[in-house]
Amino acid sequence: MASFSTTATVEDPRISLGDGGILPPTRGGGGDDSGPGLPDYALRLRRARLGLLVALTPVLMLFVSFTSAYIVRQGLPTLDPRTNTLVRDWIPVTLPKLLLINTGVLILSSVFIELARRQSKEQAALRAITAHPRVSAGDQMRIPWLSMTLVLGLTFLLGQWTAWRQLAANGFYVATTPSSSFVYLLTGTHAIHLMGGVLALLVAGIASLLRRSAATRSIVVDLTAWYWHFMAALWIYILCLLEFAS
Amino acid sequence: MATHEFAAQESHAHPGPQGFVRKWVFSLDHKVIGLQYYFLALAAVFVGMFLSLLMRIHLIWPTLALPLLGDIKPETYLTLVTMHGTIMVFFVLTTAPQGGFGNYFLPIQIGAPDMAFPVLNMLSFWTTLLGFIVMIAAFFVAGGAPLHGWTGYAPLSAMQSTGPGEGLGADLWIISIAIFCIGALMGALNFITTTLDMRAKGMTMMRLPLTVWAWFVTAILGLLAFGVLLSAGILLLMDRNLGTSFFVPLVTINGQLTGHKGGSPLLWQHLFWFFGHPEVYIAILPAMGMCSQLLSVFSRKPIFGYKAMVYAILGIGFLGFMVWGHHMFMSGMSPYTAFAFSIMTMGIGVPSAIKTFNWLGTLMRGRIRFTSPMLFAIGFVSLFVSGGISGPFLAQPVLDIQLHDTYFVPAHFHLIMGVASIFGIFAATYYWFPKMFGRMMNESMARWHFWFSFIGTYAIFMPMHYLGMAGMPRRYSQLTEVTYLHGLIPLQKFITYAAFVTIAGQLIFLVNLFWSMFKGKQASDNPWEATTLEWTTATPPPHDNFGGHTPVVHNGPYEYSVPGAPRDYVMQSDPEIGPAH
Numbered sequence: 001m002a003s004f005s006t007t008a009t010v011e012d013p014r015i016s017l018g019d020g021g022i023l024p025p026t027r028g029g030g031g032d033d034s035g036p037g038l039p040d041y042a043l044r045l046r047r048a049r050l051g052l053l054v055a056l057t058p059v060l061m062l063f064v065s066f067t068s069a070y071i072v073r074q075g076l077p078t079l080d081p082r083t084n085t086l087v088r089d090w091i092p093v094t095l096p097k098l099l100l101i102n103t104g105v106l107i108l109s110s111v112f113i114e115l116a117r118r119q120s121k122e123q124a125a126l127r128a129i130t131a132h133p134r135v136s137a138g139d140q141m142r143i144p145w146l147s148m149t150l151v152l153g154l155t156f157l158l159g160q161w162t163a164w165r166q167l168a169a170n171g172f173y174v175a176t177t178p179s180s181s182f183v184y185l186l187t188g189t190h191a192i193h194l195m196g197g198v199l200a201l202l203v204a205g206i207a208s209l210l211r212r213s214a215a216t217r218s219i220v221v222d223l224t225a226w227y228w229h230f231m232a233a234l235w236i237y238i239l240c241l242l243e244f245a246s
Numbered sequence: 247m248a249t250h251e252f253a254a255q256e257s258h259a260h261p262g263p264q265g266f267v268r269k270w271v272f273s274l275d276h277k278v279i280g281l282q283y284y285f286l287a288l289a290a291v292f293v294g295m296f297l298s299l300l301m302r303i304h305l306i307w308p309t310l311a312l313p314l315l316g317d318i319k320p321e322t323y324l325t326l327v328t329m330h331g332t333i334m335v336f337f338v339l340t341t342a343p344q345g346g347f348g349n350y351f352l353p354i355q356i357g358a359p360d361m362a363f364p365v366l367n368m369l370s371f372w373t374t375l376l377g378f379i380v381m382i383a384a385f386f387v388a389g390g391a392p393l394h395g396w397t398g399y400a401p402l403s404a405m406q407s408t409g410p411g412e413g414l415g416a417d418l419w420i421i422s423i424a425i426f427c428i429g430a431l432m433g434a435l436n437f438i439t440t441t442l443d444m445r446a447k448g449m450t451m452m453r454l455p456l457t458v459w460a461w462f463v464t465a466i467l468g469l470l471a472f473g474v475l476l477s478a479g480i481l482l483l484m485d486r487n488l489g490t491s492f493f494v495p496l497v498t499i500n501g502q503l504t505g506h507k508g509g510s511p512l513l514w515q516h517l518f519w520f521f522g523h524p525e526v527y528i529a530i531l532p533a534m535g536m537c538s539q540l541l542s543v544f545s546r547k548p549i550f551g552y553k554a555m556v557y558a559i560l561g562i563g564f565l566g567f568m569v570w571g572h573h574m575f576m577s578g579m580s581p582y583t584a585f586a587f588s589i590m591t592m593g594i595g596v597p598s599a600i601k602t603f604n605w606l607g608t609l610m611r612g613r614i615r616f617t618s619p620m621l622f623a624i625g626f627v628s629l630f631v632s633g634g635i636s637g638p639f640l641a642q643p644v645l646d647i648q649l650h651d652t653y654f655v656p657a658h659f660h661l662i663m664g665v666a667s668i669f670g671i672f673a674a675t676y677y678w679f680p681k682m683f684g685r686m687m688n689e690s691m692a693r694w695h696f697w698f699s700f701i702g703t704y705a706i707f708m709p710m711h712y713l714g715m716a717g718m719p720r721r722y723s724q725l726t727e728v729t730y731l732h733g734l735i736p737l738q739k740f741i742t743y744a745a746f747v748t749i750a751g752q753l754i755f756l757v758n759l760f761w762s763m764f765k766g767k768q769a770s771d772n773p774w775e776a777t778t779l780e781w782t783t784a785t786p787p788p789h790d791n792f793g794g795h796t797p798v799v800h801n802g803p804y805e806y807s808v809p810g811a812p813r814d815y816v817m818q819s820d821p822e823i824g825p826a827h
Contacts, residue, residue: 037547047362051439054469058431065520069481069492076506079496089491089508178508185484198474242496 041215044045045222052223053095056230059193063234066189067241070182074246091177092246095239096166102159103239109152110232113201116145117225120218127214146221149228150201155193160191179246194231200224250396263789271374274364275789279371280350286375287342287658290669292331293382295749297330298409302742306735308724321410323723324393324535328411329385330421331396334664335525336426337378342671343532344468345433346376348461351678352437354780355455357446357797359790362439366432370772373429381422384415393415397522400493400514404485405506407499417486424432424479427472434472437465446779448799452556453818455778455803456549460535463563464528470567471524477519485509486574512577524739528564530630531559533670534601537623540603540673543776544620546814548804550604558604561597569594575643576650584643591641598634602627605770613807617774618692622673625700626666632704633662636711638787653723657707665703672755680773685766691758698751705744705750709737778803796800 062137119142164184167173172180204220274281303310304318318326323722349367353360361367384391392411394403398419406413441454441462454462481492485506493514494506509533542549548736549555550810571579571587605627614620636658640646672695679687715717718725718734725731725738772781779799783792800822806815808823816823 047443049440050443051363051435054435054438057429057469058434058473058476062468062477065474065477065517069477069517072510072513072516073492073508076508076510081496081503174484175491178491181484181488181490181492185480189480 021206041219044215045219048223049226052226053161055198056227058165059234061228062189063186063238066182066186070186070241070245073178073182089177090179093167093177093179093183093242095183095242096163096169098159098166099239102156102163103235105152105156105159106232109149109156110229112152113149113221113225113228115143116149117221118145119145120214122223124214124218133223146201146204149200150205153198153201153228157191157194157198160187161188183242186242190231190235190238193234197224197228198229200227250322272557273369274360274368275363276349276353276367277682277791279367280348282371283341283345283349283374284347285538286371286378287319287338287346287671287820290337290341294330294334294338294482297326297333299745299749301326301330302745305721305725306739306742308726309696318723320723321393324392324395324721325391325411327721328393328395328419329381330389332423333378333381335396335529336423337381339373339529339664339667340468341374341429343476343536343667343674344437344461344464344528345371346416347457347534347536347678348437348464349433350682351780352458352789353440353444354783354791355458355778356441356449356792357779357792357799358440358444359792359796361436362444363436367438368428368434370432373425373432376697377422377425377429380418384411384418384422387414387418389413389415392419396516398482398514399518400482400485400509400511401497401506404482404493404509404511404514405499405504406486407504410665417483420479420483420486424476424483427476427479430472434468435463438460442586443466446797446799449818450799452553453799453802455535456538456552456559457532457535457778460531460538462530463559466525467528467531467563467566469768471521471528474517475521478514481517482514483579484491499790504571512574515574515577516570519573522565522573523570524563524566524658528563529663529667530670531562533626533667533673534559534630536670536674536677537626538601538605538608539778540619540623540677541608541627542804542806543774544615544617544623545608545613546806547608548802548806550607550610551600552802552804554600555604558600559596561627562594562601565594565597572641572646576648581643588641588643592638595638597715598630602631602634618687618689618696619673619677619774621693621696621700622669622676625696626669626673628700629661629666629669629703631665632659632708633658637662649714651719652714653710653720655717656720657710657714660710661676661703661707662674665707668701672696674766675759677774678780679766680769681780681787683763683766684769685762685764686769686773687762687766690759693750695754695758698748698754702744702751703746703821706741706748709741713737720770775813775815777801777805777815779818782817782819795805 074090076090078089079085080087123142164187167183169179172183174181174184200220201224204217204224207217207220263273263275269275271280273282300312300315300318303312304323309317331586347622349361390411392398392403392415393409394412394416397413397585402408403416403420441458441741445454481490489505491506491509493511494504494509495511496507497504503763538549538555566591571583572591574586575584604650636654640655640658641650646748676687676692713734714720718731718738722728726735741781769784769785771785774781779797780787782797796820799818801816801818803818803819805811805817805823808814808816811823
């Protein structure tokens, strides 16, 4: 009986914006026998990635808008009614050191989910090959990268909550100063978006439990991974903004 | 009958609906979702129109006690202004042309069986409906609906104690708009992905009908603009409920310090208008696309300058993000900044003029069929020109400072953004009704409806320009008590009477719409002899749009009066006729 290594290469489908139009696939909806290398899988993955790319645009606009407000608000004076003079009310917040640890956790989780993405793709490729009754793949040890990402993601969120409590313990509440308002706003909005990623990880896990096709699982994990990377990059941006532009 | 070419069919991404609830309520079918959006907008437009009628009555009879409603107090008048504007802009002008017709016809016009993400599509409608319900709920909470205008200017909108309606009502208003933004973003995601990734074979970007181009660019505008509005809404909610000071400076109310300090009301204006001006094009671009389509169909001529029309749509979309500052000339901005915004605003006149002249070029020497959709399409061009011509006046800071707070501004934006867009919706309704419901609308009633609407809207909004130039301020609830405005009251009365007649005319449309659904003459598959793909399929279209086939496209969307062709139109899926003539 033939045996194959677990390394399989699959070309990434590219998003085509050209004028050629797209030939409709012969089937859709994703059956169990689809996988990388088959046109249906490639089309579904491309469409899903395009959808994700489009979906990330308003998220980016949301944070661009917050950044704009952050810069404008930082430069505004306010009237001191006691002295009748214009004063600055922007008191820089000393960020908790815990945020650096949280950053490390999030970056590590991003590495893990990338490994999960590649593993999932390989599995889907193998499933397509081993669907043939006379072909089987060798046994391999599967590291639960997705579960590890989920644990790290939840750890990050818990860390952010703890950092909020530290801020409050130091006297910085939401309305204490405009800078603290922005700290809570930016970290909170990011955390809500990351919860979306955690939810997607759970969906990927459920897809696995429900024995959905390897291709479907691979697409879910692929999208979640790119979203997760985006969240990690966004967090680094937010941290730099809060640390260096205050 | 020419033979249309079909490719193997992409099986539908979700099974056909089973039962009433799955078919008509929680439907994944883009056509049903399009109808749901359309009827939501129809309900919203009658709510918005009723509010405007109350405003018009109050303006000329300010002491009149209305049955069931009683007196309209000044603050109630501001509530009417606020809710009329908000409902019309979000739940009518954004919802009907994009969510309604775009959902129904974009996939069919590109040869796709459905939207790219049907579940998301369904969620976008239900999210929008939830937003509408929350908005209407603002009328029924303690204090009533907000009075800060549809632009929600801070600090009036940013504190709970600034007036009746600024408590829970204003919170609901903001939450409703935030919900609407999320729904609109889900819709935009679908429109863009579907257009880029699900076109039939041969449907190149330069063979897309202008309707699809308009919906596509509108979706991009929404994608970039609604995220910013959402962010502004979040900041506003925090100012109102968490005590932050993003938009609220040091203010006192009734001599008491509020606790806010250092915020900037202008920051709200920047964020709001960064959304608000593209919103104008979100409302009007689909109407431009639909009317371009109709002018070509009923002139029996190819659209004049197809590529120029496409680039004009893109140009308008791009420049739409560069001009938000012209709404803020009154804010004390630097004259240099104002000059830059002024020049950019004037610049938008270039692609707008390209479109206008191309519409006229399309009509020129055409064999025009004056059907009801064509009448409304021509009416759209008329209103677009009439409303657009006052744009360069307002684009100049020195003139805008004089005119900004007068009736000149409502006259301008109602003509170009409101009524022109509504005429696009009417034109599209009369045009696509046969495809959607399998029956024709009554042509006589449609013509009566057109003349009532066309003459009525001019009668309402043209005099408003003169009121503005004469210095009559907008947003005032009682004009009859002001001596220097006495001479203008007859004009206000005329506008109110015209509004009565025009609104009565809309009842003709309503009767025609529902009567024709059940009693209208049976429609053929292609009653207008048009060329785009929706007319190649059955009427109404089957669940998968093309009955087990996917069309293959060989021709452009506007091949009319083709020399040597057996009839005066060549459909997109007909055998290729060679290079565009």
